[in-house]
Amino acid sequence: MTSSDEMRNLPLPQPRRPREQAGGTAITQADRLLARIRELRYLSDRVLDDHVVGPHGQNLTVAEAHARAGLLDGLIELEQVRGSLRHRRVNRLTRVLTLLTVTVVDLPIMVWLASSVFNVDWTAPLGLPLLISLVISVLATVGAATALQHLGHNQRQHKNHRRQLEWRKLSTGAKLSLLTVGLLVGLMGVVMFVRVYTEGLLSGMNGLAVLMAVLVALVMVVSATLVFWTAFRDGSLEQDDLRHYSECVRPHLAAKREYEDQAYELGCQYDLLRRHAEREDAIGAPAE
Numbered sequence: 001m002t003s004s005d006e007m008r009n010l011p012l013p014q015p016r017r018p019r020e021q022a023g024g025t026a027i028t029q030a031d032r033l034l035a036r037i038r039e040l041r042y043l044s045d046r047v048l049d050d051h052v053v054g055p056h057g058q059n060l061t062v063a064e065a066h067a068r069a070g071l072l073d074g075l076i077e078l079e080q081v082r083g084s085l086r087h088r089r090v091n092r093l094t095r096v097l098t099l100l101t102v103t104v105v106d107l108p109i110m111v112w113l114a115s116s117v118f119n120v121d122w123t124a125p126l127g128l129p130l131l132i133s134l135v136i137s138v139l140a141t142v143g144a145a146t147a148l149q150h151l152g153h154n155q156r157q158h159k160n161h162r163r164q165l166e167w168r169k170l171s172t173g174a175k176l177s178l179l180t181v182g183l184l185v186g187l188m189g190v191v192m193f194v195r196v197y198t199e200g201l202l203s204g205m206n207g208l209a210v211l212m213a214v215l216v217a218l219v220m221v222v223s224a225t226l227v228f229w230t231a232f233r234d235g236s237l238e239q240d241d242l243r244h245y246s247e248c249v250r251p252h253l254a255a256k257r258e259y260e261d262q263a264y265e266l267g268c269q270y271d272l273l274r275r276h277a278e279r280e281d282a283i284g285a286p287a288e
Helices: 003-009 026-047 062-081 092-117 128-158 172-202 206-233 237-284
Strands: 051-053 059-061
Touching: 026 237, 051 062, 051 237, 059 062, 062 237, 092 128, 092 172, 092 206, 128 172, 128 206, 172 206
Parallel strands: none
Antiparallel strands: 051 059
16 A cells, blocks of 8 residues: 555544534623623723712712712811810710600690690590690690701801800801700790699699799700700711712712622633633644
């Protein structure tokens, strides 16, 4: 047998299988993953360009709001390190006690006062006088507490680093506001004192009437002062702005993190497909 006959008897070289057949459309899957990864990275980059509304009505991007939140956080942290108490928040227990004082102490006393004024017959209380007494009591209690809370909240801008008010440094408007608070609290105490003292005289307890009237009036004054003082000591204007910026930025940063996590997971899948394709190339390559 000649050499030419031997060459004719050798098996013919088989053509390489296409990547789609060997790897189960690996190229198509890798291309789709890569496109999706680029899309997620684009969306992640665009999140910081979205617009939010600032605490004073400003039109800001998420990046600008996030930067301002960082500056405020640094300022508050610096003042607290220096010993300032101006930014300290009131704890949750104090807020709960204030709410309980208004609902458990002030409201029942107001109901008793209004029922006495409108002559509610407690032997048969159901009727228009009781309804009017309840409505007036709720309006008076909620209105007074809301007014005191609002005035105390507004006075925080005049708070020094010891969480106190300095009368000499207050503006005329701030002084008038504090005088309004004092007048409102004092009026509540006087009304309660007069009413309880009158009831005590009518019941014949002249000696005990004064003590009871002073006690009830003191409770009302302390309760009203607690509402104002809790609102006054609860944080600062800078903390309000920081809280607003944080609430605006938080959902956008969460979306950015979600895009980045999805891109990372798909990137891992893309690396696996690429390595699998490289192994298929190495296995299917003709030997030299």
